[in-house]
Amino acid sequence: MWAGRHVVVGVTGGIASYKSCHLVRRLTEAGARVDVVMTRGAAEFVRPLTFEALSGRPVLTSLWEPDRALAHVRLGREADLIIVAPATAHLVARLAHGMADDFLTALVLAATAPVLLAPAMNDEMYAAPPTEANLANLVRRGFGVVGPERGPLAEGHTDRPGRMSEPETILHHAIRLLKRGSAWAGRRVVVTAGPTREPLDPVRVVTNRSSGKMGHRLAQAAWYRGAEVTLISGPTSEPEPIGVQVERVETTAELKAAVARALPGADVLVMAAAPADYRPAGALDRKRPRQDGPLNVAMEPTEDVLLGTKTLRKTGAVIVGFALETGEATEKAAAKLVRKDLDLIVANDALEPGAGFEVDTNRVTVLDRDGGRHQLPFGTKAEVAEGILDLVEVRLG
Numbered sequence: 001m002w003a004g005r006h007v008v009v010g011v012t013g014g015i016a017s018y019k020s021c022h023l024v025r026r027l028t029e030a031g032a033r034v035d036v037v038m039t040r041g042a043a044e045f046v047r048p049l050t051f052e053a054l055s056g057r058p059v060l061t062s063l064w065e066p067d068r069a070l071a072h073v074r075l076g077r078e079a080d081l082i083i084v085a086p087a088t089a090h091l092v093a094r095l096a097h098g099m100a101d102d103f104l105t106a107l108v109l110a111a112t113a114p115v116l117l118a119p120a121m122n123d124e125m126y127a128a129p130p131t132e133a134n135l136a137n138l139v140r141r142g143f144g145v146v147g148p149e150r151g152p153l154a155e156g157h158t159d160r161p162g163r164m165s166e167p168e169t170i171l172h173h174a175i176r177l178l179k180r181g182s183a184w185a186g187r188r189v190v191v192t193a194g195p196t197r198e199p200l201d202p203v204r205v206v207t208n209r210s211s212g213k214m215g216h217r218l219a220q221a222a223w224y225r226g227a228e229v230t231l232i233s234g235p236t237s238e239p240e241p242i243g244v245q246v247e248r249v250e251t252t253a254e255l256k257a258a259v260a261r262a263l264p265g266a267d268v269l270v271m272a273a274a275p276a277d278y279r280p281a282g283a284l285d286r287k288r289p290r291q292d293g294p295l296n297v298a299m300e301p302t303e304d305v306l307l308g309t310k311t312l313r314k315t316g317a318v319i320v321g322f323a324l325e326t327g328e329a330t331e332k333a334a335a336k337l338v339r340k341d342l343d344l345i346v347a348n349d350a351l352e353p354g355a356g357f358e359v360d361t362n363r364v365t366v367l368d369r370d371g372g373r374h375q376l377p378f379g380t381k382a383e384v385a386e387g388i389l390d391l392v393e394v395r396l397g
């Protein structure tokens with residue numbers, strides 16, 4: 001994502017400026033060219049030398065350097081992205097009022113590149129009406145804002161917002177600012193992921209090998225493109241995607257109920273979950289000891305979650321199913337596409353090396369309702385997610 005990108009990181013005079021060292025480090029490690037611009041206040045907290053060492057480039061602090069006349073205008077045009085982290089209350093106020101009294105504010109005022117602000121300040125400063133109005137003004141003008149978050153501040157603990165978002169979170173929001181596309185703005189996307197667990201008794205469950213990786217990557221990728229995303233996930237050890245609203249479920253019945261709540265009004269449904277087709281009929285209410293001898297468990301079919309959404313779908317919504325099979329995956333998927341009235345179905349074969357459950361890669365063929373067949377290149381699940389969303393985007397119009 002970052003290789004070859006040119007990023008300006010603006011640093012202002014807040015305690016959180018120490019975290020910006022890590023942000024610059026992460027960007028340069030990922031292959032970005034980073035120019036750091038510091039306010040005079042920032043240089044009171046971290047020496048420009050630190051950022052020069054981390055970025056491998058001279059740090060810009062003053063408008064009045066002899067060799068750099070007009071560098072503030074050039075940088076804001078050449079850069080792919082400007083991140084200001086931390087953004088103090090003072091900086092937010094200056095930007096909101098179009099001031100250009102130092103290198104950073106002049107650069108942002110003249111910039112054509114997108115700008116992401118990571119405000120960080122005392123909770124009272126953040127809640128103060130002028131700060132609130134200034135930030136609202138900048139959001140209206142198209143600035144991206146990440147945070148501030150609740151959590152400990154340098155001056156003590158508070159559960160009100162003020163703390164700067166962590167560098168990793170800032171990077172995810174930066175990717176969204178770079179990737180967002182008009183086809184996805186204001187769209188609501190529901191993604192399901194992971195296995196379900198059907199109880200045998202209060203301790204034991206029947207489950208499957210789904211890791212949730214494919215669904216989590218799809219949810220993250222849809223959010224990067226600018227959608228509002230709800231991820232309904234069965235039990236998985238995958239970290240929650242940034243920016244995505246996550247709802248946890250356990251059984252197929254819970255998954256069905258969560259989808260029914262989330263689906264009305266949604267523009268896209270991607271059913272990447274692997275809900276159980278069968279569940280034990282009548283779970284025991286106590287753990288059964290081994291001494292009781294052989295256990296025969298009667299299994300009953302669960303309800304088909306995807307089929308059950310037919311009456312809840314908004315007209316024009318793009319509905320995507322998954323068919324994980326063990327052999328003849330595309331033929332079985334084609335039949336499922338018709339039976340469940342889907343726009344797209346993603347077929348993959350659990351027996352193929354590097355595809356299906358538990359691995360980080362996938363090889364899939366996507367069938368569409370018009371008879372099209374799209375063989376996506378073998379790749380990581382994040383790459384495959386992008387390929388699937390490209391096909392969704394075509395149908396979103």
Ligand SMILES: Cc1cc2nc3c(=O)[nH]c(=O)nc-3n(C[C@H](O)[C@H](O)[C@H](O)COP(=O)(O)O)c2cc1C
Pocket residue numbers: 011012013014015016039040041042087088089090091120121122125
């Ligand atoms: C120790 C200390 C910590 C500060 N931390 C913050 C902060 O986290 N956020 C903030 O908005 N201002 C903070 N300030 C106040 C700013 O440094 C001050 O408003 C300054 O004018 C900001 O200038 P700048 O935005 O040009 O960097 C702090 C000041 C001091 C002395």
